[in-house]
Amino acid sequence: MARHWIATDFGDLDVLRLVENGAPAPGPGEVKIAVRAAGVNPADFKHIRSPRAPGAEEPPLPIGYEIAGVVTALGPAEDGEGSTRIGSGDVAVGDEVLAFRIKSGYATDVTVPARDVFAKPAGLPFPEAANLLLAGSTAAEMLHVTRVAEGDTILVHAASGAVGVSILQQARLLGARAIGTASRGGFEVVERFGGVPVEYGEGLAERVRDAAPDGVDAALDCVGTDEAVDVSLALVADRTRIVTIVAGQRAKAEGFQIIGGAMPDSKRFRDGIRSELIRMAGAGELVVPMARTYPLDQAVEALEYVRSGHPGGKVALIP
Template identity: 60%
Template structure:
């Protein structure tokens, strides 16, 4: 069987997705080819395709698998490598695929403690979480209000914040409260009277607000509780940030992009030591990428979603 990948053939979202046959080019100097075992599924995958100006546009930004070919005189980001080595890669193009050739500098040895689904979902959420903490200048003793704390980025924030000695009040829906508690946060149910519940959970006050929800309820609570608007940071509400004078970040901003690239190796090491866990909610065959994206877009996944390659490829 030949190789296959998902592409967007136009700007109409999932209606324009196609699962096509491809010829994967051999790696040149500074490149490797990965036989993909799992691809991470993220809201950003669909969002970035919606901004594409040229089609067909490849889909997917993080994968795990094994090296099937290595370009001349090439090492991956974590060092020397050999065909068959298990790896993960982030900021690649076209990860929803059975195989792909990528720059070796985007590839790291896969921690043995992570399965392929976990490895394929480590770095987008992890680098986003680390960037939120960096921009908000979180330090030991801070009390953080974290919106959407049970989501992928939120769970990573909970783990990384604990390492620096910060306390986290995490908002979530009913299904996510136990997950917030599991990863060290103080869970608070969102909804009516949210502000009162937050103030009860944090009588000493809130010094930082981090938003991965993007709702007016979340933003209004943050603005009410945090005086310094440079310490209110969102990844989900850029329009509100512009209107109300707080901070919005994204992986396409040059400073964030550079930081997220630099922090990748450290996050891989944390995962290797069991200090950064990736909760997987569900996996789908690669051929069912549209179903996986629909679940992620609905916001009800309850953890990370992975696509896996295997014999059942057809939609």
């Protein structure tokens, strides 16, 4: 039975409902996918929390930005000639794929634009594939806008979280050294992915200076606390090399960078980097640590777990 989750209104998780409704047949330039795993992200509950800009999408709202699954149907090519091609090239019914940025990923099946669908590397399990691109593209953009390059030393706030872990791995591939803030319980994760852990809390700036005696070239904030912002400003002189994905008001007031998936420049960059991130994951260069999977009908429980702030890895729904 085909089902998907919707938010009946803006609000908290109590507005979510699992309803019976299958995805439509694919139209021109579209692909229908049987979902094998759906990524669960903080962005999912932020999406339903409150109305956005005037003219934005109104309830009922579909939930879920990224999935992995199997192609079950192809629409005609958009130009009416030839066959539909996905973002990574040719596709056939039965192919294993992943998709981002889409809508209604919390579902048994989805119909999505073919340009947002990519071949899944054979060795990448469905839950990991369904959690690769949102965190991975965010991390890649943070490194891009702060111009991180070989030989740099960077400070990553909340380095043991999903975006932080992807930053650590991508920074290592660039030849940069990463110092990552975390709780004591997160030190092992930071070290596993190539970072030097430092405990957040009083005295953080001094601990970072001890870990980076030659200075910090860039700061990447994934947590948005005043401590993270204050320490970044204290240690990085060039404010164009400080970026946050959370502390928008501080960024505007203090003159450093804020990025987000809804911003046109961010969307362009993140869409453009998808194929490279998939290549990296297929080559084993980019790992997606998993914490838990939940059945599709336990989406609310999965979101509550992610919202707790300490999942210790990514979470996926399995239809």
